[in-house]
Amino acid sequence: MATQTNTQTSMLPQGVGRLTTTWKLAMAGSFLLFAVGVFAFVRELSTGMIETGMRNVGTMGGASWGLYITMVVYFIGVSFAGITIAALIRLFNLRHLRPIARFAELLTVVALILGALAIIVDLGQPLRGVVNLFRYARPQSPFFGTFSLVIAGYLVASLIYLYLGGRRDAAIMAQYPSRLQRFHRWWAAGYRDTPEERDRHRQTSFWLAVTIIPLLVIAHSTLGFVFGLQVGRPGWYGTLQAPAFVALAGVSGIGAIIIVGAVVRRIVHDKSRIDLDVFAALGKFLLAFLLVYLYFMSVELLTLLYATPEVEKQLSDALLLGEYAWIYWGSVALLVIPGLGLLWQAFKRRWNVGWLVAFGIAVNLAAIGKRYLIVVPSQTHGTLLPYEVGSYSPSWVEYGVVLGLLGLGALMIGTFVKVFPPIPLREDEEVMVDA
Amino acid sequence: MAKYAMVVDLNRCQGCRACTEACKIENNTGQSMFWMHVFRFEDGEFPDTRMSFLPRPCQHCDNAPCVKVCPTGARFKREDGLVLTDPDRCIGCRYCELACPYGVNYFNWQTPEASQYSDVIDWDDPDIQSATGGLSPPYRNPDLDEEWGSERRRTAGGNHDKGVMEKCTFCVQRVEQGNLPACVDTCPVTALRFGDVSDAESPVSQFIRENETWHLLEEAGTEPSVFYVGGKPPSHSYKEVERPKARV
Amino acid sequence: MQEISRRTFVKGSAVVAGGAVVARNFLFSPSEVVAAESGLALQGGVRDVVPTTCWIGKQDCGMLAHRVDGRVIKFEGHPANPRNNGTLCPKGQAQIISLYDPNRVKTPLIRTNGKGGTGEFRTATWDEALKLVADNVNEVRERDPKMVLWQKGRSKAKGFYDDAFVKAIGSSKLGHGAYCSDAGYRALEYTIGTHAVLHPDFRYCNYMLSWGWNITNAGGNKFCWLTWPQHMIKARERGMKIAHIDPRLRSAGPFADTWLAIRPGTDLALALALCHELIALDYLDRPYLRTYTNAPFLVGEDGMIVKTTVGEGDDATDVGLVWDEATSAVVPFGEAETPALEGSYDFEGQEVRPAFEIFKEHVADSTPEWAADLTGLTADQIRRVASDFGENALIGSTLVVDGVEVPHRPVGIMAYHMAQQELGFQTIRAMVMVPMLVGAVGAAGGQLSDFTWKIDKRYAQFEKFEVEDPPYDFMLNNSKYFPINTGFPGIVAKVMLDPERYEVEQLPEVAILHMVNPLTAFPSQAEYMESYEKFKFVAVISPWLSETADYFADVVLPAATIEKYEGPISATNQYVEATTLRIPPMEPLFESKGEIDIYMDLCEEMGTLYGEGGYLDQVNKALGLVDDNAAFAIATDTKPTVREIFDSWALSQGIDEGIAFFEDPNQSVFVKGPMSPNKMYGYVFDPPFGGALHRLYGESLLDAQRQMRDKGADEIYWQDYTALPTWRAPTMDASPDDYEFYLISYHMIEHKQSRSSFVPLLAELAPGTRLDINPLSASRLGIADGDVVTVESHNAITGETRSLATTAAYCDGIRPDTVGVPHHFGGWTHPQNKGQGASPNEIYFVGEGYMTNTADQAFHVKVKVSKGGEL
Numbered sequence A: 001m002a003t004q005t006n007t008q009t010s011m012l013p014q015g016v017g018r019l020t021t022t023w024k025l026a027m028a029g030s031f032l033l034f035a036v037g038v039f040a041f042v043r044e045l046s047t048g049m050i051e052t053g054m055r056n057v058g059t060m061g062g063a064s065w066g067l068y069i070t071m072v073v074y075f076i077g078v079s080f081a082g083i084t085i086a087a088l089i090r091l092f093n094l095r096h097l098r099p100i101a102r103f104a105e106l107l108t109v110v111a112l113i114l115g116a117l118a119i120i121v122d123l124g125q126p127l128r129g130v131v132n133l134f135r136y137a138r139p140q141s142p143f144f145g146t147f148s149l150v151i152a153g154y155l156v157a158s159l160i161y162l163y164l165g166g167r168r169d170a171a172i173m174a175q176y177p178s179r180l181q182r183f184h185r186w187w188a189a190g191y192r193d194t195p196e197e198r199d200r201h202r203q204t205s206f207w208l209a210v211t212i213i214p215l216l217v218i219a220h221s222t223l224g225f226v227f228g229l230q231v232g233r234p235g236w237y238g239t240l241q242a243p244a245f246v247a248l249a250g251v252s253g254i255g256a257i258i259i260v261g262a263v264v265r266r267i268v269h270d271k272s273r274i275d276l277d278v279f280a281a282l283g284k285f286l287l288a289f290l291l292v293y294l295y296f297m298s299v300e301l302l303t304l305l306y307a308t309p310e311v312e313k314q315l316s317d318a319l320l321l322g323e324y325a326w327i328y329w330g331s332v333a334l335l336v337i338p339g340l341g342l343l344w345q346a347f348k349r350r351w352n353v354g355w356l357v358a359f360g361i362a363v364n365l366a367a368i369g370k371r372y373l374i375v376v377p378s379q380t381h382g383t384l385l386p387y388e389v390g391s392y393s394p395s396w397v398e399y400g401v402v403l404g405l406l407g408l409g410a411l412m413i414g415t416f417v418k419v420f421p422p423i424p425l426r427e428d429e430e431v432m433v434d435a
Numbered sequence B: 001m002a003k004y005a006m007v008v009d010l011n012r013c014q015g016c017r018a019c020t021e022a023c024k025i026e027n028n029t030g031q032s033m034f035w036m037h038v039f040r041f042e043d044g045e046f047p048d049t050r051m052s053f054l055p056r057p058c059q060h061c062d063n064a065p066c067v068k069v070c071p072t073g074a075r076f077k078r079e080d081g082l083v084l085t086d087p088d089r090c091i092g093c094r095y096c097e098l099a100c101p102y103g104v105n106y107f108n109w110q111t112p113e114a115s116q117y118s119d120v121i122d123w124d125d126p127d128i129q130s131a132t133g134g135l136s137p138p139y140r141n142p143d144l145d146e147e148w149g150s151e152r153r154r155t156a157g158g159n160h161d162k163g164v165m166e167k168c169t170f171c172v173q174r175v176e177q178g179n180l181p182a183c184v185d186t187c188p189v190t191a192l193r194f195g196d197v198s199d200a201e202s203p204v205s206q207f208i209r210e211n212e213t214w215h216l217l218e219e220a221g222t223e224p225s226v227f228y229v230g231g232k233p234p235s236h237s238y239k240e241v242e243r244p245k246a247r248v
Numbered sequence C: 001m002q003e004i005s006r007r008t009f010v011k012g013s014a015v016v017a018g019g020a021v022v023a024r025n026f027l028f029s030p031s032e033v034v035a036a037e038s039g040l041a042l043q044g045g046v047r048d049v050v051p052t053t054c055w056i057g058k059q060d061c062g063m064l065a066h067r068v069d070g071r072v073i074k075f076e077g078h079p080a081n082p083r084n085n086g087t088l089c090p091k092g093q094a095q096i097i098s099l100y101d102p103n104r105v106k107t108p109l110i111r112t113n114g115k116g117g118t119g120e121f122r123t124a125t126w127d128e129a130l131k132l133v134a135d136n137v138n139e140v141r142e143r144d145p146k147m148v149l150w151q152k153g154r155s156k157a158k159g160f161y162d163d164a165f166v167k168a169i170g171s172s173k174l175g176h177g178a179y180c181s182d183a184g185y186r187a188l189e190y191t192i193g194t195h196a197v198l199h200p201d202f203r204y205c206n207y208m209l210s211w212g213w214n215i216t217n218a219g220g221n222k223f224c225w226l227t228w229p230q231h232m233i234k235a236r237e238r239g240m241k242i243a244h245i246d247p248r249l250r251s252a253g254p255f256a257d258t259w260l261a262i263r264p265g266t267d268l269a270l271a272l273a274l275c276h277e278l279i280a281l282d283y284l285d286r287p288y289l290r291t292y293t294n295a296p297f298l299v300g301e302d303g304m305i306v307k308t309t310v311g312e313g314d315d316a317t318d319v320g321l322v323w324d325e326a327t328s329a330v331v332p333f334g335e336a337e338t339p340a341l342e343g344s345y346d347f348e349g350q351e352v353r354p355a356f357e358i359f360k361e362h363v364a365d366s367t368p369e370w371a372a373d374l375t376g377l378t379a380d381q382i383r384r385v386a387s388d389f390g391e392n393a394l395i396g397s398t399l400v401v402d403g404v405e406v407p408h409r410p411v412g413i414m415a416y417h418m419a420q421q422e423l424g425f426q427t428i429r430a431m432v433m434v435p436m437l438v439g440a441v442g443a444a445g446g447q448l449s450d451f452t453w454k455i456d457k458r459y460a461q462f463e464k465f466e467v468e469d470p471p472y473d474f475m476l477n478n479s480k481y482f483p484i485n486t487g488f489p490g491i492v493a494k495v496m497l498d499p500e501r502y503e504v505e506q507l508p509e510v511a512i513l514h515m516v517n518p519l520t521a522f523p524s525q526a527e528y529m530e531s532y533e534k535f536k537f538v539a540v541i542s543p544w545l546s547e548t549a550d551y552f553a554d555v556v557l558p559a560a561t562i563e564k565y566e567g568p569i570s571a572t573n574q575y576v577e578a579t580t581l582r583i584p585p586m587e588p589l590f591e592s593k594g595e596i597d598i599y600m601d602l603c604e605e606m607g608t609l610y611g612e613g614g615y616l617d618q619v620n621k622a623l624g625l626v627d628d629n630a631a632f633a634i635a636t637d638t639k640p641t642v643r644e645i646f647d648s649w650a651l652s653q654g655i656d657e658g659i660a661f662f663e664d665p666n667q668s669v670f671v672k673g674p675m676s677p678n679k680m681y682g683y684v685f686d687p688p689f690g691g692a693l694h695r696l697y698g699e700s701l702l703d704a705q706r707q708m709r710d711k712g713a714d715e716i717y718w719q720d721y722t723a724l725p726t727w728r729a730p731t732m733d734a735s736p737d738d739y740e741f742y743l744i745s746y747h748m749i750e751h752k753q754s755r756s757s758f759v760p761l762l763a764e765l766a767p768g769t770r771l772d773i774n775p776l777s778a779s780r781l782g783i784a785d786g787d788v789v790t791v792e793s794h795n796a797i798t799g800e801t802r803s804l805a806t807t808a809a810y811c812d813g814i815r816p817d818t819v820g821v822p823h824h825f826g827g828w829t830h831p832q833n834k835g836q837g838a839s840p841n842e843i844y845f846v847g848e849g850y851m852t853n854t855a856d857q858a859f860h861v862k863v864k865v866s867k868g869g870e871l
């Protein structure tokens, strides 16, 4: 029997259920990170946020939003790309991209969860926060009002999405006897893949896609406005924010998909399931978003260079020449170089996964850098009253918590790919009717 | 319904920071928290140097960005003009602080006990317990535990809980008892005035009528309830001297 | 008065009538008052209010201690106290945290380790500690009570109870004045007879010289602080203009209409130049000079005033002679119709000239150009100030004040620590001559000094100095070194280290230190470190383990802070006469006691409490419970409570409720009413100016100089004993050129001497020491804002150098050739002192060249500043 289950389990497609040592090691590592995060957070809970590097703006000469909010913004950005791509694939039924649809959705879900958690850890009263945010919710408040609601709705939507998109495959998987069978049955929820069912299915996911698009535009615009509408913070005010936000979100998101894609590709031991033109397509997407963002950035640079009011000047000096310059120019480099690299590949029509992944990592680092620069400097160098300039550097607690979040993300993705095929099964993989 | 306002007379201010101190004691705020901060500015090269002082409480804006952005309504505006914070509702997101153009918000980074100068004074010292019952600070103001206003919230004073935002309250606990705010009350030279501007005959209304007034960061459109008389708006060419130890 | 209207809104009446609590309320529309009250079911126990006074500061501002169940939760200004009108400065507010500070000295302490270093103490009972002190003191008293040294710093309230102690045990006594403004007091006592320095009549003054007045931070004449700014603000709103004479602008904040950034130590030159200009522009009040000063006295070739004896036998007195222009004859002063101020006359074969003529000649070369070189000001600045001063003086005008017609001269000077320079005594003399020339002294709107025109006993004593031959007592009284000398702890320290040099034979053996902390508060630490070690026994009475106690106390007796009765306390603000008391807002914390209790117990232990000449008897005398008031005297055969002592005093003042009056928050300030012009203005005082002829010409100073020289004193001691203030370069100018900066020190609004740097609430506002340096100079030395710098001082006489390290604070408002350091820090006994940095008193020098001719400390020295150093 045991052997049988084994052999049968081993028959599950895409290595589902098969726990390789590399996988175990990776998971162990991720768990360790997660543990560090928990430890740091408990510390923050007990002694208070004095444990972080954050302090009040003004006489205290600090920044009240730091690494945490930076990561919130970043995660939301990533989630954006995932859902867009998935939605587009459904909408226009882009067959050749179908393979990435599911983990694009997965990425969205994970990123959203991490984003939400990053908000919670940033609260002085986290526990009270979860309650009051909804109990006393003031939708007029762009960020924690609208935004937390949006995240919530958005998360639900993408979960449904992931769920529906997976039902057919679940049904197929449910055919295999395995420890996961009950789970797959539950997911399939009696789906039998009759033509009508397929049809209804296509219908709903189409309409879901249609509804999700505006939702996500709102989400990311509000995110932009969180900063955009701040009279109190030089450097934040300006309608440019929102679109620029969306553009960079796209860049980081697609970058992330490329990375995850490459990983999944290795996990499933079957390159054919995601062939090169998928990456080529992603590469082109990334290039497109990059170009758009680089445009926004040059506009931003000009405004910085010609910053006139003394505060704005003080701020732009800090960004371009001062203590933030290394982050600023570093990020620029990490965006421009991949940009050129992609242009070259597009021009040569020769797409190399290794390079794509490298670029993916680069732009994501750049994205985090740019988010940081939007969040922090206008607090330390942008006070409208002539307070002494402030300073902020994250404490080990903040780094710890952020690593913990990334670890958690890895754990979630890692688990998913072992319980469900990360790549939709092909149309031809018929559901076998058991004898 | 009264509408309260404060007037800061820069023709009188000595920059002495008695207001800062009175505020800290009345409201039991923690270390390095200055709900009332008094800037001391220097401007210009010797011998054409000028000095100026600028007291800066919360401006109790009528069009308060901090209130607008608060996700939970913990930061709210009262009919009588006071902008208050409900420490029992605040989730500590610090969004109000970032929205405020004046930098007047102070977050409780530490626990109430830790923030009361306990680095140099041990309030649990057995010999002092007898007199203070181990309260920190020993001059703990009981009014701060009361619920104020028709809204009945614990809005008075500071040091309520770690992880919540607090700021100048216009001394709601004193005003509702018919007293002047602590800072106004102690000011040696009456550089601070406070009163009901809905009553045209109130001394403060008259003073505003008789003098040319201006607001801090007028251009931000926050419509402050704090009026300034004399001096001029600070510029970024000013150098702040004699800054207090404000970092915890 | 606006302050009151502010505090009471419409309930204006409430204030002076008392009604402390009522007085703080302000008008709400009735509905709200209801709303407010109905909403108020305040928990947290029984609330009440105890009237008391500020314990940190110098002027004992009236306070109301708000209490809950007997626990003080806040101090607020007493609205009925004219001195502070219901307000408090930051120190007054912050002291509450120190009241509760468990770092206070809780019990009597007895030293268990050697002196001269960080002390180790064991706790002791009061009995044991008092006995130890009594035995050690008595042992010395039996041989010579004068060898017991009782020393006090800047006291608060009236020091009757400690004077009584000194008298009861017959000890020697040292005060703090030599570090404060004694040189100024002596200069004014000598010149016009008042026991004070200088302040203008703010009520009517139109043009004032803020001469080294730290307007927005400290003092000024006599007061601690806030009363003067209150007057100053009202005067400015009337249109009074301020010329601020100070190397730092910070002191004036925004209140200087013109800023004369003078070079430290050169004020005498400026004063002489102002006199020169006033004379040149003929801004002279001749009637005043003729009638009330010795300006017309004829001075012979020997520099002495020619006199004649009038009257017979006992009431025979020497009177100066003057030239009567009416009769063109030399007649005794008083018999002349119009005494001449100028000219040269022949009298009994010698050439005699009016003192004023000599003065005129004395300042003839003191032109603005001359002074400009010395003071670092421009001649135009000096001319402008002189002409503004003369013009605004409205010489000849009068003003009716409260029905009394008074000469009106709306110009005056505010000055106090100007005395703290090597030429301090003569500088203050020269400064008062400026208002004297225009007749502003004692005039409405003009130059005031003390709050009333009471003449100090020293005025008469200074008519003639008796310089004695060695050996001298250890304070060098009547010595050839300091004919004027009111006790200088610094010179005592020097004497103790080298008695031969000062021809002293007997040195003090035991010391009782009350409210004094020489180690950090006085220059110079080095001398004190050595000299205090020489005492066989040192007892310290203090609520805190002062640095001095830490290093040298054999016994520390824990004094209460504000939790004690003290007084009587003058609550006058110059325009209202009032008195109050410090009432304990709670029982003394820990085992501490009020000083009066401590002295009574100590005297009992020493056997000097009861009977004739005993402590209680002395207390009666000191409180004036004698003669017509004898009825109120406390019994001298039983130990009273302190409350009973003040009860007797209160009754003696015609306050029927006795002490209860002062314990009642609705009363507690005994307001006698407005100060009458006849008390305030010298001209209309009875007799005018208290009968003291103003000494423009200092004959007895010149005479003292001659006696000193006869007895072989060195020039450095006699050079400034001149009949007229005479400029000379201060000794420090002889330091090598690389000591390019003048070091000055000053008080910060947040701190009181060295007694507040450990108050956490204040240390937060003003965390530590710093070196104010002008960026122009700093950048030349490659010093950036916030850099650690080493400041090295140089003694131009001994060549000794001393240094301290601190951080540079860029300051555009200070002369580029001057650096400043606040004096409040440098302590080490309280956890809060950690990292606060050094006191300038570690590098100032004490002794020849760095003190006045009246044995008072100068707070100036030349220093070099270099980047880097060990904090």
Ligand SMILES: Nc1nc2c(c(=O)[nH]1)N[C@H]1C(S)=C(S)[C@@H](COP(=O)(O)OP(=O)(O)OC[C@H]3O[C@@H](n4cnc5c(=O)[nH]c(N)nc54)[C@H](O)[C@@H]3O)O[C@H]1N2
Pocket (backbone or CB within 6 Å): C058, C154, C180, C181, C211, C212, C213, C214, C215, C217, C218, C219, C220, C221, C223, C224, C225, C245, C246, C247, C248, C251, C262, C263, C264, C265, C266, C267, C415, C416, C417, C418, C421, C744, C745, C746, C747, C748, C749, C750, C751, C752, C753
């Ligand atoms: N906050 C506070 N207030 C206090 C005190 C305190 O410790 N703290 N102490 C109290 C006591 S005991 C006293 S005696 C008074 C003293 O009160 P003040 O008489 O005001 O004395 P300082 O504070 O020493 O201020 C001296 C001023 O003189 C300037 N100065 C220094 N050297 C020279 C010079 O050569 N020429 C001129 N023209 N100016 C010079 C300094 O820059 C400084 O501004 O303050 C009282 N009030």
Ligand SMILES: Nc1nc2c(c(=O)[nH]1)N[C@H]1C(S)=C(S)[C@@H](COP(=O)(O)OP(=O)(O)OC[C@H]3O[C@@H](n4cnc5c(=O)[nH]c(N)nc54)[C@H](O)[C@@H]3O)O[C@H]1N2
Pocket (backbone or CB within 6 Å): C152, C153, C154, C155, C176, C179, C180, C181, C514, C515, C516, C517, C518, C521, C522, C523, C541, C542, C543, C544, C545, C546, C547, C559, C560, C561, C595, C745, C746, C747, C752, C753, C754, C755, C756, C823, C840, C841, C859
């Ligand atoms: N460099 C520099 N030095 C200066 C000055 C300056 O301008 N520059 N100012 C000078 C002047 S003006 C003065 S007046 C002197 C003051 O000199 P001090 O009066 O000696 O200085 P304080 O620091 O006030 O010392 C007071 C001591 O008494 C203790 N004490 C405080 N309250 C009480 C009490 O209620 N009872 C008793 N028994 N003890 C108490 C404190 O703990 C402290 O140790 O300092 C002088 N020092």
Ligand code: SF4
Pocket (backbone or CB within 6 Å): B012, B013, B014, B015, B016, B017, B018, B019, B020, B038, B053, B055, B186, B187, B188, B189, B190, B191, B192
């Ligand atoms: S208390 Fe009055 S004078 Fe002092 S700083 Fe505050 S406002 Fe200015």
Ligand code: SF4
Pocket (backbone or CB within 6 Å): B058, B059, B060, B061, B064, B065, B066, B067, B083, B099, B100, B101, B102, B103, B104, B105, B167, B222
């Ligand atoms: S000053 Fe700042 S905190 Fe105060 S009301 Fe205005 S916006 Fe809000």
Ligand code: SF4
Pocket (backbone or CB within 6 Å): B069, B070, B071, B072, B073, B074, B075, B085, B089, B090, B091, B092, B093, B094, B095, B096, B097, B164, B165
């Ligand atoms: S910190 Fe508190 S008061 Fe401020 S916005 Fe957040 S919830 Fe509102």
Ligand code: SF4
Pocket (backbone or CB within 6 Å): B022, B023, B024, B026, B027, B035, B036, B057, B058, B167, B168, B169, B170, B171, B181, B182, B183, B184
């Ligand atoms: S009004 Fe009250 S809370 Fe506001 S600054 Fe003044 S004392 Fe502080």
Ligand code: SF4
Pocket (backbone or CB within 6 Å): C054, C055, C056, C057, C058, C059, C060, C061, C084, C088, C089, C090, C091, C092, C093, C224, C225, C226, C752
């Ligand atoms: S001025 Fe002096 S006496 Fe008055 S409150 Fe301030 S410290 Fe106390």
Ligand SMILES: [Mo]
Pocket (backbone or CB within 6 Å): C154, C179, C180, C181
């Ligand atoms: Mo003093």
